Amino acid sequence: MFETVQEIAVYIHRFHNLDLFQQGWYQIKISMRWEDSEYTSLATPARVVQYEAPDLGGENVYGIWRIDDTDNSFLTQPFRIKYARQDIRLSIMISFTLPLGENEGPSTSAVILKFELMQAPITDTMVELLAYPDAVSVAVHEFRIPPKALLGLHSYCPVHFDAFHSVLVDVSVHISLLKAGSFLKVHSGSYGQDVTGKISDGSHQALGLVAALDIKKITLVKALLAARNTLLEELQKISKGIEHTIDVSDFVSNVDDVSMFDSIVQANLGCC
Template identity: 30%
Template sequence: MSEVQGTVEFSVELHKFHNVDLFQRGFYQVRVFLKISPRIPHRLIATIPAGTEESSPTSPCIHDNVVFSRVFQILYRNEEIVVNDQMNFRIHLLLDGEKLEEALSEVDFQLKLDLHFTDNEHQLDDIATVPMISSRTLGLHFHPRRGLHHHVPVMFDYFHLSVISVTIHASLVALHQPLLSFARAGKGSWLGKGSGENGNDQVSVSLETLVFGAGYCKPNVTEGSFYVPSENCLQRAYSWHRRLCRLLLAAHRGLRAYFSGLMTEIPELSQVELDDLPIEETLTQLSIELQVRTDEAHSCQLYLRMDWLASQLFS
């Protein structure tokens, strides 16, 4: 099985926090974390926009890929606080190269939101120690072609009755040869006993294996010789290239369709003209360019071979 590195990016924004009926006045904070099943080798990187991460303990920050919102004070019932904290989660996944779309559709993405509270202002100097009082987890139904676009109110439990409005966008942004070393989960990780970040099985996939198939074995070549892959290997490579390009183009079209629909529904937004990218026409063009590059590579190899022979004959 050949494996491909896929990258999905989530953009999350916390809009407004509404105190319905919190029992205690004090300082509150929402912490956000994106969870992925440890059975899928992955790397997660959380970031916040440049300029928002400040030295103040009450400002947005990141600890171990968990995003801490700014700290806000609640004093009254039915009080509404504008949070407007933005964050990005970039996830690199190791996927089955033969079933990319199915593999991406089946990834269990979950967004965890924890509500933390303290009534001691001095405890804010060590923000990581502020205790959690409630938690909610959202299941994110991501599809690689359509992406994901949701705006939802998240209500915490009855004893901490409050709501935070959350906007979530996600899109597939890259498919390519694995460029990172992924740690695979060990046995029992589905029971919570292991982690995709702690496994010891590192994967390294050569470009030839990825393109020509898991059964491909490049023969040894002697000095001055060269190797041209068989027609079956080339046809598999063309098919693999076409599948990846089609899925990326479909993800681009899905994102474009959502953005265009948003501009239509909200005319107050700045109207931006987006270039259409027809999938079939673009695929055909990409396939032609790949074929041309392949032919050029073969011609170059033949030229080098002839040049080597000439050097042997006339040396």
């Protein structure tokens, strides 16, 4: 069987205050969920990377980012907004993972990516700020990521909240379908198999049943190969954009779609 993981990485480049009505401490809260209620797995923050040194202007930032285990959300470090047209460069990446069930194909449900603007008043001491007791959600912006995009995507997704909270958050979203591992479940005596997992004579009908059960696995392999190809296309676009060649020759030459597909299918069918 396959154990697959959907990974969605959110890059928060910059917070630009166009014309907020109130000064104070602000944060961006990020969470995500499956749109379809049949998918019960929650998106879990997996890793956080500060990919560039933030240019935060000294006293404009306080504290650190944090993960809220109650709702599996991520909050950026608090930053202080003093005036209009103020830039806060955050330069941080948070990666979420959404596990899929064993022996499942690509997701048929969309993902809802939710951004919340959190605000806390300016206080005389910083102790309250560390505990975030008064931070409340004042605006929400959601993206719907369709199932097709979950196979592989890299896109700029600007976040605008509303007329009362006029800000622009520069965000990029990178999506990939990952294979965390694979294994073959063998049931002794099932479908005409012996304890070694080999299919015994006279069990051609059982082989057909097993093959039918592997349709989802085959679909998943095709989706993984499509996601890899999408990633290669994005790397080529980035290479042109930065006018620097990104060498992917080793990766391409060492991966043969046909041989990979055949080997995985044979393994799952119990073939030699």
